[in-house]
Amino acid sequence: MLLDKEKRCKSEPGASLGYREEIPEITEAIIRSCEEPGSFTHINHEPIPSRQEVVSIVHALQKLIFPGYFSRESLDATNLRYKIGHSVSRLFDTMAQQIIHSLRHDCFRYDKPCSHCSDQGYETATKLFRAIPDLRRILATDVSAAYDGDPAASSHDEIIFSYPGIFAIAVHRVANILYKDEVPFIPRIMSEYAHSVTGIDIHPGATIGERFAIDHGTGVVIGETTRIGNNVRIYQGVTLGALSLPPDAGNRLKGKKRHPTIEDDVIIYSGTTILGGDTVIGTRSVIGGNVWLTESVPPDTLVVMEAPKLSYRASAQKGKTSHDFT
Amino acid sequence: MLLDKEKRCKSEPGASLGYREEIPEITEAIIRSCEEPGSFTHINHEPIPSRQEVVSIVHALQKLIFPGYFSRESLDATNLRYKIGHSVSRLFDTMAQQIIHSLRHDCFRYDKPCSHCSDQGYETATKLFRAIPDLRRILATDVSAAYDGDPAASSHDEIIFSYPGIFAIAVHRVANILYKDEVPFIPRIMSEYAHSVTGIDIHPGATIGERFAIDHGTGVVIGETTRIGNNVRIYQGVTLGALSLPPDAGNRLKGKKRHPTIEDDVIIYSGTTILGGDTVIGTRSVIGGNVWLTESVPPDTLVVMEAPKLSYRASAQKGKTSHDFT
Amino acid sequence: MLLDKEKRCKSEPGASLGYREEIPEITEAIIRSCEEPGSFTHINHEPIPSRQEVVSIVHALQKLIFPGYFSRESLDATNLRYKIGHSVSRLFDTMAQQIIHSLRHDCFRYDKPCSHCSDQGYETATKLFRAIPDLRRILATDVSAAYDGDPAASSHDEIIFSYPGIFAIAVHRVANILYKDEVPFIPRIMSEYAHSVTGIDIHPGATIGERFAIDHGTGVVIGETTRIGNNVRIYQGVTLGALSLPPDAGNRLKGKKRHPTIEDDVIIYSGTTILGGDTVIGTRSVIGGNVWLTESVPPDTLVVMEAPKLSYRASAQKGKTSHDFT
Numbered sequence: 001m002l003l004d005k006e007k008r009c010k011s012e013p014g015a016s017l018g019y020r021e022e023i024p025e026i027t028e029a030i031i032r033s034c035e036e037p038g039s040f041t042h043i044n045h046e047p048i049p050s051r052q053e054v055v056s057i058v059h060a061l062q063k064l065i066f067p068g069y070f071s072r073e074s075l076d077a078t079n080l081r082y083k084i085g086h087s088v089s090r091l092f093d094t095m096a097q098q099i100i101h102s103l104r105h106d107c108f109r110y111d112k113p114c115s116h117c118s119d120q121g122y123e124t125a126t127k128l129f130r131a132i133p134d135l136r137r138i139l140a141t142d143v144s145a146a147y148d149g150d151p152a153a154s155s156h157d158e159i160i161f162s163y164p165g166i167f168a169i170a171v172h173r174v175a176n177i178l179y180k181d182e183v184p185f186i187p188r189i190m191s192e193y194a195h196s197v198t199g200i201d202i203h204p205g206a207t208i209g210e211r212f213a214i215d216h217g218t219g220v221v222i223g224e225t226t227r228i229g230n231n232v233r234i235y236q237g238v239t240l241g242a243l244s245l246p247p248d249a250g251n252r253l254k255g256k257k258r259h260p261t262i263e264d265d266v267i268i269y270s271g272t273t274i275l276g277g278d279t280v281i282g283t284r285s286v287i288g289g290n291v292w293l294t295e296s297v298p299p300d301t302l303v304v305m306e307a308p309k310l311s312y313r314a315s316a317q318k319g320k321t322s323h324d325f326t
Numbered sequence: 327m328l329l330d331k332e333k334r335c336k337s338e339p340g341a342s343l344g345y346r347e348e349i350p351e352i353t354e355a356i357i358r359s360c361e362e363p364g365s366f367t368h369i370n371h372e373p374i375p376s377r378q379e380v381v382s383i384v385h386a387l388q389k390l391i392f393p394g395y396f397s398r399e400s401l402d403a404t405n406l407r408y409k410i411g412h413s414v415s416r417l418f419d420t421m422a423q424q425i426i427h428s429l430r431h432d433c434f435r436y437d438k439p440c441s442h443c444s445d446q447g448y449e450t451a452t453k454l455f456r457a458i459p460d461l462r463r464i465l466a467t468d469v470s471a472a473y474d475g476d477p478a479a480s481s482h483d484e485i486i487f488s489y490p491g492i493f494a495i496a497v498h499r500v501a502n503i504l505y506k507d508e509v510p511f512i513p514r515i516m517s518e519y520a521h522s523v524t525g526i527d528i529h530p531g532a533t534i535g536e537r538f539a540i541d542h543g544t545g546v547v548i549g550e551t552t553r554i555g556n557n558v559r560i561y562q563g564v565t566l567g568a569l570s571l572p573p574d575a576g577n578r579l580k581g582k583k584r585h586p587t588i589e590d591d592v593i594i595y596s597g598t599t600i601l602g603g604d605t606v607i608g609t610r611s612v613i614g615g616n617v618w619l620t621e622s623v624p625p626d627t628l629v630v631m632e633a634p635k636l637s638y639r640a641s642a643q644k645g646k647t648s649h650d651f652t
Numbered sequence: 653m654l655l656d657k658e659k660r661c662k663s664e665p666g667a668s669l670g671y672r673e674e675i676p677e678i679t680e681a682i683i684r685s686c687e688e689p690g691s692f693t694h695i696n697h698e699p700i701p702s703r704q705e706v707v708s709i710v711h712a713l714q715k716l717i718f719p720g721y722f723s724r725e726s727l728d729a730t731n732l733r734y735k736i737g738h739s740v741s742r743l744f745d746t747m748a749q750q751i752i753h754s755l756r757h758d759c760f761r762y763d764k765p766c767s768h769c770s771d772q773g774y775e776t777a778t779k780l781f782r783a784i785p786d787l788r789r790i791l792a793t794d795v796s797a798a799y800d801g802d803p804a805a806s807s808h809d810e811i812i813f814s815y816p817g818i819f820a821i822a823v824h825r826v827a828n829i830l831y832k833d834e835v836p837f838i839p840r841i842m843s844e845y846a847h848s849v850t851g852i853d854i855h856p857g858a859t860i861g862e863r864f865a866i867d868h869g870t871g872v873v874i875g876e877t878t879r880i881g882n883n884v885r886i887y888q889g890v891t892l893g894a895l896s897l898p899p900d901a902g903n904r905l906k907g908k909k910r911h912p913t914i915e916d917d918v919i920i921y922s923g924t925t926i927l928g929g930d931t932v933i934g935t936r937s938v939i940g941g942n943v944w945l946t947e948s949v950p951p952d953t954l955v956v957m958e959a960p961k962l963s964y965r966a967s968a969q970k971g972k973t974s975h976d977f978t
Contacts, residue, residue, distance in 0.1 A: 151906045527888075
């Protein structure tokens with residue numbers, strides 16, 4: 001049958017010719033659309049930050065922060081100094097260049113006062129690389145916290161190799177350093193890359209203490225002005241967000257504290273939403289799953305949703321007829 | 327200790343030999359399994375659509391739609407015409423070829439009447455490329471809407487560089503053009519690629535107006551027959567879905583309106599589920615977070631869930647004993 | 653204005669020199685941090701499992717399991733035997749090597765008794781490849797189940813090409829074979845890769861029957877000791893998880909049955925959470941959306957959440973003033 005079908009196939013390979021003649025017109029129409037007011041383009045010869053480069057930087061930093069885990073060649077006592085040195089040396093320039101591109105782009109695009117981008121780029125890159133030993137120490141506390149609270153974790157190495165929560169937190173701790181130095185674009189490109197890989201959306205502005213663990217993680221949202229203390233553990237689908245906004249909120253609320261404060265030793269179970277800049281979850285409190293909270297909770301409190309009433313009916317699928325139970 | 331351990335290591339590099347002898351038998355067993363009825367294979371010499379090519383097309387179109395943002399080399403007034411022209415010319419053929427492969431595959435596989443795939447492929451590709459200026463205009467409204475409603479957005483450029491919502495909507499607007507031209511496979515490969523990158527699952531059949539904004543986005547599901555007006559804003563975890571289905575629904579309901587209609591200027595907050603083909607959310611209404619809706623809402627209405635009762639108890643973790651609060 | 657701005661730009665390209673002098677000090681600080689107790693590094697010359705290799709293996713296995721769907725070159729009756737044979741032969745060694753690396757790493761790192769890693773690696777790889785015909789048969793039932801329950805699916809091929817649920821289940825069925833053979837790291841790297849691509853988080857230890865369908869899938873979590881029967885269908889955001897844990901749970905509960913049992917022919921709608929190792933959902937039962945369940949359900953039962961009370965108010969956005977409804 002297939003051969004028969006093939007014989008009957010009327011497709012003609014020459015069909016493209018007529019259509020290709022439209023390419024110049026199509027091209028001109030796209031170019032004209034770039035000149036329209038309110039259209040978004042990026043047409044000037046200043047270099048811009050490159051998403052692709054920033055993603056490479058994220059993975060190179062991951063290798064520096066967890067030496068030996070993510071390299072194809074093994075790292076040992078004899079080559080450690082050379083490999084780390086080579087890696088720092090190369091990454092340092094790439095990182096500085098991307099920061100400079102971001103600052104220059106911002107400066108030219110929005111006609112800002114001179115940011116002394118060249119100096120600032122190297123200054124911030126230096127600050128970031130100097131912070132690596134401390135980042136390593138803090139991330140070791142995060143790995144330990146992930147292990148201590150998860151019966152499914154079989155070793156610390158398994159967590160570093162494969163847990164999305166650790167990747168998201170590592171990227172956040174890097175992005176937050178750049179955010180605090182007011183680098184445009186790059187912190188958010190980094191955090192949205194981690195969001196894409198993990199489903200965990202942490203705004204680079206969020207302040208997060210040590211021993212922070214996120215289990216499973218898909219659907220987690222942590223807003224820009226959130227403050228999280230030490231030894232906090234959250235599960236998939238937890239939102240730490242802002243209250244509903246007036247229609248012009250985009251402009252009016254920029255920079256204000258809009259997201260909650262979570263004190264030390266708090267656990268928040270899956271699917272829970274906590275909203276508002278004045279909302280404080282007191283130390284050692286536990287918030288159960290699926291809770292919707294817009295007010296503060298004192299320390300040492302357990303908050304759970306009263307189980308919603310369930311309705312049980314027989315014979316759900318027996319008759320194989322349509323059922324509408326929603 | 328490590329060296330000692332190494333000395334004790336009994337691993338023998340020659341172990342593979344005996345096992346490799348099984349390769350022919352393993353190969354034959356896989357080949358036999360390809361001949362079984364009901365088994366899924368794709369063994370004939372007709373080309374099939376390539377997921378990898380379709381993903382490349384998505385990124386190439388992203389560069390055409392937002393010129394200068396995602397290229398490594400900068401775009402300026404002197405090279406704009408050449409770069410856009412070169413890009414259109416190359417993409418045009420790739421796009422047409424993939425459409426032709428999809429149509430031929432469908433035609434041969436399901437013994438359909440001749441789809442004149444060669445002509446149809448170039449016809450649809452032409453339609454798509456001609457639509458780019460209009461896509462650019464509509465996506466500019468989406469970018470503006472994202473900016474206007476989000477205090478965490480620091481510039482329009484940041485949104486284009488990094489917001490998953492904009493990527494998902496851009497891919498949807500392209501996939502929807504191919505869906506309406508009844509191109510098999512490709513629209514869904516595109517939308518599932520965007521789903522994979524963003525956690526936002528928009529069926530290519532959904533009809534979506536201008537100034538559409540999705541914030542955070544992970545877990546959003548928008549079904550095939552959903553209709554969304556202009557200036558609608560939704561948050562993470564919103565489902566616009568179908569009511570529960572009878573067991574044989576797969577066949578019986580294909581093509582029917584199964585998903586809701588959202589009129590202009592509606593806002594839907596995080597975690598809300600709206601179901602059913604007859605459900606209409608009236609213009610300017612606001613649906614709060616975590617709402618479960620299966621009926622229509624008139625215009626200018628605010629619908630919120632009555633806060634579920636919370637139970638507060640002291641000393642959640644003080645004694646460090648097991649607690650069961652679920 | 654742009655040119656003017658450029659003229660005023662004070663950025664100096666020589667700025668890097670002073671900063672680069674700090675590279676040796678930065679390098680030494682990172683190396684010192686690798687020697688600190690409690691720090692995580694992987695510095696010895698034993699090879700470790702490579703995440704990148706494991707991801708390549710996943711995609712190569714996908715091509716073997718669904719022949720012809722994911723290759724650039726087409727597969728036909730004349731080249732099938734050579735291509736499958738070549739692919740098995742190459743993959744066999746790569747898979748065995750990665751298993752050997754994982755076993756050796758585990759053995760050296762945690763000073764375990766000899767695992768006879770070389771033999772064990774080839775033994776397990778052989779077992780996995782021998783299982784492919786059966787995996788193909790079971791995955792064909794999964795594809796059919798996905799098609800039968802989804803009015804938006806236009807063909808079985810579309811499901812194989814693009815549905816995240818099928819990818820996640822295919823990867824799970826492979827990872828589960830390695831998990832049952834107690835291969836360290838690799839099963840979890842595979843399942844977390846699928847999680848990253850699909851938003852569906854299935855622990856490799858979960859036991860899952862035939863005709864398993866996951867629709868949309870983002871946010872699904874299926875825990876390590878879950879047991880799922882045949883012909884079960886679940887939707888996005890469903891968690892099959894553990895009850896809340898005491899603080900030292902990580903160690904105490906390892907290996908215990910902590911996650912629910914779902915019997916044959918059950919459907920679980922979106923956003924539902926089912927928790928606990930003793931919780932059993934009886935055969936043919938249907939669990940509605942957004943349900944929170946911590947107890948067993950008898951067979952043939954329909955469980956739905958009583959719709960939470962909604963509050964309707966007029967004029968949500970009319971006055972364009974701030975509204976706080978949370």
